[in-house]
Each structure stands twice: as C-alpha cells, then as structure tokens.
Amino acid sequence: MANNNMVVVVTRQDSGILARFPTNPASSQPRSSGPRTLPPANQRLPNKSPALRARRRRPTTLSALALALAPAAAAAAAMVSAEAGIDRVLWTEAEVAARVGDVAAELEADLRALPEPAVVVGVATGAFLFLADLVRRVDAPLAVDFVRVESYGQGTESSGKPRITADLKVDVAGKHVVVVEDIVDTGNTLSCLIAHLEKKGASSISVCTFLDKPARRKVNVQLVGDGKFYSGFECPDCFVVGYGLDYAELYRNLPYVGVLKPEMYTKDSGN
Numbered sequence: 001m002a003n004n005n006m007v008v009v010v011t012r013q014d015s016g017i018l019a020r021f022p023t024n025p026a027s028s029q030p031r032s033s034g035p036r037t038l039p040p041a042n043q044r045l046p047n048k049s050p051a052l053r054a055r056r057r058r059p060t061t062l063s064a065l066a067l068a069l070a071p072a073a074a075a076a077a078a079m080v081s082a083e084a085g086i087d088r089v090l091w092t093e094a095e096v097a098a099r100v101g102d103v104a105a106e107l108e109a110d111l112r113a114l115p116e117p118a119v120v121v122g123v124a125t126g127a128f129l130f131l132a133d134l135v136r137r138v139d140a141p142l143a144v145d146f147v148r149v150e151s152y153g154q155g156t157e158s159s160g161k162p163r164i165t166a167d168l169k170v171d172v173a174g175k176h177v178v179v180v181e182d183i184v185d186t187g188n189t190l191s192c193l194i195a196h197l198e199k200k201g202a203s204s205i206s207v208c209t210f211l212d213k214p215a216r217r218k219v220n221v222q223l224v225g226d227g228k229f230y231s232g233f234e235c236p237d238c239f240v241v242g243y244g245l246d247y248a249e250l251y252r253n254l255p256y257v258g259v260l261k262p263e264m265y266t267k268d269s270g271n
C-alpha cells in the first residue's frame with residue numbers, strides 16, 4: 001500500500017540505523033504535477049555557473065542520495081541484501097519449484113493410498129519453506145505439525161547432540177508420519193527425531209527431505225514400518241544456505257540455494 005510518509009531506513013547490521021531517507025514527496029523534493037514555471041530570465045542562473053552546476057550535482061532521488069553518501073551507504077546497501085553474501089547458486093528458484101513439484105506428486109500418490117490421513121511433521125526452523133510449498137501441492141488428506149530440533153546453533157558443524165526444543169501438538173500414535181526436513185547431513189537430527197516419534201507410537205515413519213548430503217552421513221537413518229525416503233536434490237559436500245537453510249539464522253529467506261562467500265563465515269564456525 002502506498003504510504004506518503006514512508007521513510008527508507010538504511011541500516012548496518014553492526015551499528016543500527018545509518019541513515020533515513022524520507023520518501024514523502026512533500027517532505028523531500030517538491031515534485032509538482034502542475035505546469036512548471038521558470039523564474040524570470042533576469043533571475044535565472046547562467047547555464048554554466050558554478051551555482052547551477054552545484055545544484056545539478058545535488059541528489060534528487062533516493063539512489064542518488066545513497067551514492068552521494070558513498071562509500072558508507074554503498075557498503076550498508078550491500079549488507080542489507082542477503083544476496084550479497086552468496087558466492088554461487090546451486091539451484092535456482094525455478095529449479096527448486098520444479099523439483100518440489102516432482103516430489104509432491106510422488107508423495108501425493110503414496111498418501112492417497114493410505115487408509116487414513118498422514119501427519120506431516122516439519123522440522124523447524126529449516127523446513128518451513130519446503131513444507132509450505134510441498135503440502136500446497138499435495139492433494140491428499142493430511143495433518144500438519146512442527147517440532148523444533150536444534151544441533152547447529154550459530155555454526156556450520158553439528159554438535160552431534162540434537163535437542164528437541166519444541167514438541168508436537170498432534171497425537172501421532174498409530175499414525176503414518178512424514179517427517180519433512182530441509183536437509184539430511186550427518187543424520188543426527190533425523191535419527192533423534194525418528195526415535196522420538198517411534199516412542200510416541202507412530203505406526204510408520206517416512207522422511208521427505210529437500211536436500212540430501214550423503215557424503216557427510218555419520219548415522220544411518222532407519223525408517224519405520226512402510227516408511228519411504230523422498231529427496232529433492234543430492235547436495236554436494238559444502239555448507240549451503242537459502243530456501244529455509246541458514247547460517248547463524250540468516251539467509252533462510254533466499255528463494256534459491258547457494259554457497260556463501262568464505263568471508264561470510266566467522267572464524268569459530270568450523271569453516
């Protein structure tokens with residue numbers, strides 16, 4: 001919605017607000033829609049006068065203003081974009097969407113064959129985008145719930161000891177559960193969660209992961225009952241971000257999957 005009093009705030013992640021630019025035409029540059037009138041000829045500045053050149057140099061738009069504050073504003077502008085940290089893209093938004101569609105079709109066929117609705121369990125936070133895109137494309141009766149399992153914290157190495165920090169609301173006893181993950185890496189998170197769901201009495205457990213990184217597997221993932229393993233892409237042995245996947249909680253909002261620039265990692269993150 002248009003807001004005449006909107007203020008664009010350029011921030012630096014480390015030091016808060018760097019600059020505010022009012023975007024309300026009334027409060028910044030007058031932009032009259034009526035006929036433009038020139039001052040009388042004797043009050044006009046000569047075409048090449050220093051005053052006129054200075055006035056022409058005066059920034060009149062937001063981007064010109066940001067440029068005028070360079071390099072500080074340019075650096076801040078780079079930091080306000082999540083994309084600025086990306087070294088290379090592994091799967092584009094279109095490739096992700098196409099593959100999610102394929103996986104959804106496979107899952108839909110299997111869920112339709114079940115005698116009762118399955119419970120789709122998303123592993124927060126990473127699976128939030130994949131789960132949302134996936135279930136919208138599955139035309140079968142199903143329930144959706146979330147658990148929160150954490151093992152990476154602020155770094156790129158698994159602690160090896162996943163912690164379930166938020167549990168299910170739905171009762172999964174006697175139900176077919178489909179665990180939805182953003183990535184299976186060492187396999188620690190999934191093994192911990194499958195044991196947890198089995199204890200709660202799930203009759204079968206499938207896993208549907210957006211990415212599978214088999215090169216890093218430390219624990220074999222054991223499905224339960226007639227459970228099946230669905231996977232979007234096989235991920236190379238590198239730390240990836242985007243489409244739900246984070247580094248230190250950032251980059252989840254990127255609509256594609258990429259690899260971070262090395263300088264984006266802090267020294268103690270394992271890279």
Ligand SMILES: O=P(O)(O)OC[C@H]1O[C@H](OP(=O)(O)OP(=O)(O)O)[C@H](O)[C@@H]1O
Nearest residue numbers: 124125126150151152185186187188189
């Ligand atoms: O196979 P693993 O080596 O266990 O890694 C996979 C898990 O790691 C990530 O979770 P993380 O602990 O980073 O929490 P998050 O979902 O909040 O990002 C990811 O979302 C998976 O759940």
Ligand code: HPA
Nearest residue numbers: 185238239240241245246
């Ligand atoms: O490559 C990864 N990226 C983000 N989170 C992860 N959790 C396990 N592996 C990864």
